[in-house]
Amino acid sequence: DAGVIQSPRHEVTEMGQEVTLRCKPISGHNSLFWYRQTMMRGLELLIYFNNNVPIDDSGMPEDRFSAKMPNASFSTLKIQPSEPRDSAVYFCASSIEGLSEKLFFGSGTQLSVL
Amino acid sequence: DQQVKQNSPSLSVQEGRISILNCDYTNSMFDYFLWYKKYPAEGPTFLISISSIKDKNEDGRFTVFLNKSAKHLSLHIVPSQPGDSAVYFCAASVGGNNRLAFGKGNQVVVIP
Numbered sequence: 001d002a003g004v005i006q007s008p009r010h011e012v013t014e015m016g017q018e019v020t021l022r023c024k025p026i027s028g029h030n031s032l033f034w035y036r037q038t039m040m041r042g043l044e045l046l047i048y049f050n051n052n053v054p055i056d057d058s059g060m061p062e063d064r065f066s067a068k069m070p071n072a073s074f075s076t077l078k079i080q081p082s083e084p085r086d087s088a089v090y091f092c093a094s095s096i097e098g099l100s101e102k103l104f105f106g107s108g109t110q111l112s113v114l
Numbered sequence: 115d116q117q118v119k120q121n122s123p124s125l126s127v128q129e130g131r132i133s134i135l136n137c138d139y140t141n142s143m144f145d146y147f148l149w150y151k152k153y154p155a156e157g158p159t160f161l162i163s164i165s166s167i168k169d170k171n172e173d174g175r176f177t178v179f180l181n182k183s184a185k186h187l188s189l190h191i192v193p194s195q196p197g198d199s200a201v202y203f204c205a206a207s208v209g210g211n212n213r214l215a216f217g218k219g220n221q222v223v224v225i226p
Contacts, residue, residue, distance in 0.1 A: 033212075035216075043203060091158070095212045097212060101146050101148060101207050101212045102148070104160075105157030107155065108156075108157055
């Protein structure tokens with residue numbers, strides 16, 4: 001299996017622009033997570049899907065952030081409008097709910113908002 | 115509020131010596147603990163875990179110790195190798211679910 005695939009690897013955008021991050025989880029995994037990594041806060045959970053349904057979005061910083069999972073093999077995280085403080089590495093991870101606590105992470109998207 | 119805390123953000127150690135990483139948690143409901151390793155430009159990868167019914171778990175050069183009364187766990191790497199140079203994240207969960215709370219990470223540098 002190719003593992004969790006994220007795109008793009010790097011994104012540079014200007015403040016106010018819309019940013020869309022994409023994730024393809026491992027086939028057969030039914031849980032998907034979006035994390036954000038910053039120096040100050042480490043790895044923060046933003047939102048968690050189980051069987052394509054958002055279960056907990058309490059980590060989403062504000063209304064500018066939204067996430068969707070239209071099917072079992074694709075998810076997006078959108079920031080609109082983006083701000084410089086959104087600059088971070090965004091990770092997608094997947095796992096099998098109820099079988100393992102291990103998460104499998106993608107390589108991340110390095111986002112820079114100028 | 116950080117429920118999983120990793121202090122001493124960086125550690126340098128000579129090759130062959132022991133690396134010890136510490137992690138404290140505040141949520142007494144946590145019952146499963148994991149360590150992840152992260153290389154630059156890659157995602158974190160699972161390293162080792164421990165259930166709260168144990169106080170030690172060993173896998174090759176890596177051993178995790180859990181002290182429930184102190185809400186503290188540690189990761190020992192012995193002997194340390196240059197390839198161990200990475201950021202190590204401590205994580206915890208409740209009730210065996212896979213919604214993990216992570217610490218900020220510790221940078222380990224192993225000097226050849």
